Amino acid sequence: MNPDIWINGKFIPWNQATIHPFCHSLQRGATIFESLDCNEADTGRAAIFRLRDHIHRFEISAEIIGIHLPYSPSVIEKAVIDTVARSGLKKCCIRPLAFYADPSMDLYPGNLPVSVMIGVGEFHPSSDMLKATIGRLRKIDSSCMPVKAKVSGNYITPLLAKSEAIKAGYDDAILLDHDGYIAEASTANIFIVEKGKLVTSPDDTVLLGVTRDSIIVLSKKLGIEVSLERYGTDRLFAADEVILCSSGNMLKPIIQVDNHIIGNGGTGPVIARLRDFYSDVVVGKVSEFEHWLTYV
Numbered sequence: 001m002n003p004d005i006w007i008n009g010k011f012i013p014w015n016q017a018t019i020h021p022f023c024h025s026l027q028r029g030a031t032i033f034e035s036l037d038c039n040e041a042d043t044g045r046a047a048i049f050r051l052r053d054h055i056h057r058f059e060i061s062a063e064i065i066g067i068h069l070p071y072s073p074s075v076i077e078k079a080v081i082d083t084v085a086r087s088g089l090k091k092c093c094i095r096p097l098a099f100y101a102d103p104s105m106d107l108y109p110g111n112l113p114v115s116v117m118i119g120v121g122e123f124h125p126s127s128d129m130l131k132a133t134i135g136r137l138r139k140i141d142s143s144c145m146p147v148k149a150k151v152s153g154n155y156i157t158p159l160l161a162k163s164e165a166i167k168a169g170y171d172d173a174i175l176l177d178h179d180g181y182i183a184e185a186s187t188a189n190i191f192i193v194e195k196g197k198l199v200t201s202p203d204d205t206v207l208l209g210v211t212r213d214s215i216i217v218l219s220k221k222l223g224i225e226v227s228l229e230r231y232g233t234d235r236l237f238a239a240d241e242v243i244l245c246s247s248g249n250m251l252k253p254i255i256q257v258d259n260h261i262i263g264n265g266g267t268g269p270v271i272a273r274l275r276d277f278y279s280d281v282v283v284g285k286v287s288e289f290e291h292w293l294t295y296v
Helices: 024-028 051-065 073-087 152-167 210-221 233-238 269-282 287-292
Strands: 005-007 010-012 036-040 046-049 092-100 114-121 130-134 172-176 182-185 189-194 197-200 226-228 241-246 250-257 293-295
Touching: 005 073, 024 092, 046 073, 051 073, 051 092, 051 210, 073 092, 073 114, 130 152, 152 172, 182 189, 189 210, 189 233, 197 210, 210 226, 210 241, 210 250, 210 269, 210 287, 233 250, 241 269, 250 269, 287 293
Parallel strands: 130 172, 130 250, 197 226
Antiparallel strands: 005 010, 005 114, 036 046, 036 092, 046 293, 092 114, 172 182, 189 197, 189 241, 241 250
16 A cells, blocks of 8 residues: 655655655755654544654754754644545554755755655564664764754664664664763664663763653653663663664564673563553553544
């Protein structure tokens, strides 16, 4: 199934949603994007998870790299809802993008117009239990790239790191920051569990994942302590559990890092408890967090 794509206020058939090969953003990596989950709720309706928060981050990314969005947040949110409704999908991945679509050979985009595109598709998550390796490449930092923007140019290092990991027989790569502390996985945040407490990298070294924020909020609701700390590979290897989280994958245990088995080598009690609660929240079973859902 190839659902229609929303482009600048109009729906375009999937195979007609094309751009010029000299599109400025294609050449220069200046495309901002988001990735949202949509699940079939307990009521049978499609439920988009934390739509407003994702579009707010979309705005922040645009501001950081100087893209002037031609549509207000409310218009983009409605376009996302309309795109999901038109697709007929109840469980899908949603991908809004903003970019300079016009052809240009210049590095500086000048007054090029900004296009906004929204598409949906079926997401194929990774396996339920993951094996990871410490990546050879370090995560970019804010001294050289805008790490708080979800912009396509930031993903070359993660792409290379994950490619190397998969070729070596792993599912993902874990990136260290410039000081050698754990930052995040290729496209996901990471938590470790130590004596029932969650630890994750501080805000200044990672992309502020919406799923990461959801886990922090839900953990506190469950009485699980959460700490934002810099930590190294020694604590990662010795952790009772390691949790990878992202849109699409939600929460998954990393059971091995390089030749180190994590915990009991399976799904630990903290991730099991969190994953069950998170799964209930995204389908509308927990009324306290129903405000995170936008029904279609």
